[in-house]
Amino acid sequence: MRLRNPTLQRRVLTQRTLRIKMNLPYSQNAGLYIHIPFCVKKCAYCDFYSVTDLALKPRFLKALLREMELVSHEGLCFDTLYIGGGTPSVYDSNEISQIVTATFRNFDLLPQSEITLEVNPGTATKDQLKGYRAAGINRLNIGVQSFQQKNLDFLGRIHTVNEAHAAIQDANHAGFKNIGLDFIYGLPEQSKPDWLQDLERALEYDPTHLSCYMLTYENGTPLHRRLQAGQVQALADDNVRALFETTIDFLEDHKYFQYEISNFAKIGEDKETHVSRHNLKYWTLVPYIGLGPSAHSFIEQQRYWNVSSVGPYTEAIESDNLPVSEKEVLSLEQQMIETIYLGLRMTIGIDSVGFKEKFGINFFEKFKEIISDLEKRNYIKVIKNHCALTQQGRAFLDSITSMFITQDEPTTEVEI
Numbered sequence: 001m002r003l004r005n006p007t008l009q010r011r012v013l014t015q016r017t018l019r020i021k022m023n024l025p026y027s028q029n030a031g032l033y034i035h036i037p038f039c040v041k042k043c044a045y046c047d048f049y050s051v052t053d054l055a056l057k058p059r060f061l062k063a064l065l066r067e068m069e070l071v072s073h074e075g076l077c078f079d080t081l082y083i084g085g086g087t088p089s090v091y092d093s094n095e096i097s098q099i100v101t102a103t104f105r106n107f108d109l110l111p112q113s114e115i116t117l118e119v120n121p122g123t124a125t126k127d128q129l130k131g132y133r134a135a136g137i138n139r140l141n142i143g144v145q146s147f148q149q150k151n152l153d154f155l156g157r158i159h160t161v162n163e164a165h166a167a168i169q170d171a172n173h174a175g176f177k178n179i180g181l182d183f184i185y186g187l188p189e190q191s192k193p194d195w196l197q198d199l200e201r202a203l204e205y206d207p208t209h210l211s212c213y214m215l216t217y218e219n220g221t222p223l224h225r226r227l228q229a230g231q232v233q234a235l236a237d238d239n240v241r242a243l244f245e246t247t248i249d250f251l252e253d254h255k256y257f258q259y260e261i262s263n264f265a266k267i268g269e270d271k272e273t274h275v276s277r278h279n280l281k282y283w284t285l286v287p288y289i290g291l292g293p294s295a296h297s298f299i300e301q302q303r304y305w306n307v308s309s310v311g312p313y314t315e316a317i318e319s320d321n322l323p324v325s326e327k328e329v330l331s332l333e334q335q336m337i338e339t340i341y342l343g344l345r346m347t348i349g350i351d352s353v354g355f356k357e358k359f360g361i362n363f364f365e366k367f368k369e370i371i372s373d374l375e376k377r378n379y380i381k382v383i384k385n386h387c388a389l390t391q392q393g394r395a396f397l398d399s400i401t402s403m404f405i406t407q408d409e410p411t412t413e414v415e416i
């Protein structure tokens, strides 16, 4: 494949080389997710389900432990546990220990499982972090978001820059070797040097994983209301795209492999990558069970999710009922759409062999014209059995996915 832009060509070749040398840790074992529905304060941009009434914590914890006993998971073997939220670090290490112990008691969770805890700066003390490690947590995901106070204030985060640094340093001192950092970029008026400053500071800590999410203005959030009222102005699409490309260039130059549109894993000396094994399950449609309010589960082509409210959640469980809100069975067509959408999010792309096995359809044959058109426009590349977005294409993920589904033209909107 020939690319017009020499920078892009170098990048695509680099990624191709990396892919050949490294194996992503795919596993058919299931993943277990626990949603802790509490935050100290709601951030201005957040539409995840959480409440700020921390007085509900003890009752919720009891209900969560009971939900583990009620949930049916026969025949499933798990190799990841992800405790997310919300802000799981509002619970101390004794409480997190109770949760981890209960998962081993109630689920077939393998001894070498990846066990992640999300931690927000400003909520976890040094001792707490040490306690989390003793409780069996072997991976931390720290919600730094930015190392610049003006950005933290804009996002409505509770923590300061100093607290962000302290959280990472304390996690290192507590002995965590697998630490991921979350960032948000694309803030109004954010410049390339501004964003690079955050990335450079992040790399000083040598994290194993970086998640870099573009700021989105979700309906119903305070930030969206401010946007609607003209009080904030979103960064122009071209600037957002430039920041996206800057992220990839910078992190690849520093040996971080972009394995998913917003996620980068450090490449170790031995070519070992530190991808989030848990999140990989969502993108590869491996079964997962979700516990806690609003948590989703996916098993045998059935997706179901819990009620998004602590009150009804705890009441259901206290009456020995599952707090499931809704269920859907994915049709073959829905499964195909998800396989395409999730495959395109991954750097490795859609696996045509797996596609054929699953749907009995030759992917390259069925989408011949679309693929050829997108290849000419440098939005898609085909490498052996895989069809993946180029970096240029990744900025148009949603509209390119919809081309496969409806055969529409891609829009010019940036969608990262």
Ligand code: SF4
Pocket (backbone or CB within 6 Å): 038, 039, 041, 042, 043, 046, 047, 048, 050, 085, 086, 087, 120, 143
């Ligand atoms: S801490 Fe996380 S989950 Fe809680 S409000 Fe902020 S972004 Fe949302």
